[in-house]
Amino acid sequence: MRHSMRAVPLLPLAAIACLSTPAHAQDSDVEALRAQIAELTAQLEAVNARLDEMESADERNAAAAAEAQAAADAIPAPVVTADTPVEISMGAAADIESADGFSFKPFGRLMLDSGWTFLPDELGRSDGFDVRARRVRLGAQGDIPGGFGYKMELEFGGNEVEITDALLEYETGDVTLSVGQFNNFQSMEELTSSRFTSFIERAAFTDAFGFIRRTGIAVEYGSGDVLLQGGLFSDNIGDLPGSDRMSVDGRAAYFPQIGDTQLHFGGSIHYADLGDGATVRYRQRPLVSFTSERLINTDRIDAGSEFDIGLEFAAVRGPLHVHAEGYRRELGGLVTMDDATFHGAFAEVGLFLTPDDSRTYRVGRFNRTRPARTVDEGGIGAVQLNLRYDFLELNDADAGIIGGTQNGLFGSLIWTTTDYTRFMLNYGHLGYDDAVFALPDGSRDYSVDVIGMRAEFDF
Template structure:
């Protein structure tokens, strides 16, 4: 064959191959368009809340399912991980995280109470930076430090081991004292948690604990010493046993939560004292209208009950807690009590409160700001009760009525506004001699985390 004829034959073969490839690509493009149109029709015909954005119709083809799953996975990754996790092939990983919460507010008290900290005030409530990750063999770690108020405080410093549903933790971490206490401050429905959680001294402590999560159950128990700040001051004067059990079944689109907790603590120091007190629903003031003062004690025993329901845009939650203090000798043992009940509603379509692992979790707006949406807007109402008055201990009684408005612009940014009316009886801080009076508080917060 002549060289020219060979070249023409080669060109013809190449053109034929290119034509075949173009035909295949056009067929694939048509098939993709057909599948996308079918998926849009199926989503449009489905009920609004029966087909979430990351769901795949049951009758979708394998290729459609793969495409939607890949897109959903990418969306979840970008939404849940604004900072990338560094992952090595040998099992080590590292991820930085942090939060910033800036608060401002005011306290309006009756005449006759001349205390610094009333009126307007502001603060950097939390500035936390941390790191967490995995280690080979099922181990993990988490370290978090709070820099708020120019006072460095250790939040979490914990080593973990996971084996299926079992997690063992050692270090400085939360004890197991209720739904609101264990829910992150990033996800609470009010600027401050319920009054009893702070009054009864719920805090992180150094200890060893285990968590077991078979199905809808969460079982937690541990033995603890004191908070790391007390240990640093050579004030290691107590040990405690804490436990919690949660049953959290999901019924169709309804998330239920039922739980209880137990706390037993003994003081090692025979001259130990304890003190319960509480701010008026705002942290920017140091004034405590409820305060038992310091009194002698040998230990404390606490019992808590908790319940919640999330049904679409609506949620309701309630907790009660009893704290009995053992006193030395013939002194009477006082019983203190606190609790709250709250309800909330999202005003924006498609939004609901997050829940995971026996606690409230992140709200993820269905239509966040920056993606053509308004974000998630939520209103909440709460009744908050605390009684620190018993057996000769005059700490006062609070009936609190609170309301909040939360605007979650994105998964990781939100603005909050709270109003509270605190009605006090037998208050140890009298107003012109009167121990029964009301206090109004207002607080706002700007928050971002990563």
């Protein structure tokens, strides 16, 4: 930008000033006038110098701006090609996959439970209505180049953060190797995700006998209708280091499809060395988890080992399914008594009331129910009715252990509105023999009723 002011000529101004001086002026006046003219001349020279500096600065700024624009114009614009290095597909959650074989998929679940427990008033125990955030989980899974896969999941329920799954897998052909923390192959009921179970809680023996994820290494072989699983395990990652527990676990399943009927036959075996100075305690709630009352309980037992055998059967045909399991635990290495044996079992039958809906089975466990007509498509979703008999015995008179016996008759109504949302209503009537808490007359035989509700979603 150029300034409009120009330098002022100094010589004509000085001449005019001289002519305007009277002829009869004293020499002193002339000298004073000359001094004023000299001062004015110096000021004008300073103004002219300042104007020259400003014009030079404007010229430099303009040149710099022109150079910057030229440099920007020289940078090529980014080119978007059809072959992008990352592919993102959307389902219930984003699935991100890179061209070099990495993938990342987040997942999670939320299960909110509420309901009532009805205990005999004479017991004086806590019952009534309660609420619990049963599961609040977030995780991620994916692939790593070279045939590897990973899975990591955290549980946020109970205002604490716990690691559930944390594992690295390697797959080659029909064989998968796993290392980390995961379920150690005990029971089809336990291995079926809580998102897909028939009842608000799994069978009583899975909780009473302490089926939890443990840290270990395992190998799986799956081909056609056959699945073989086995591994060596330590303890839950939350108890490590500091635990010297070690176990060997194995499971086999055969699941042929005959006509329209999907069958499942399975069995598992488990042996654990509990370590030095170990104690165990087997106990169980009445179906729902939002009560703290456990009415059968062995108390602490000094023990050295566990040896388990489990049997599994399931069948799915159209809207109908049946599922039954039996489990036996032998507790060895007892200090003051013979080995103790405990048992658990259940049998259930389920029926979808909505047309074209069926329970889904996949490679040794039940899988996600996908309604034929979801509510977002104008349907009513899938409605399923289930009935179950559940048995758990924690008594062994020969070993001197009286932990109690629980017989449960359960019913569940499940409304699966979409592939990823469902609502559950459960009722349970449980009969107890040799319960932990006695009535005023000393009897330990009585019954309890429970109602449980759940709202859940996952992605």
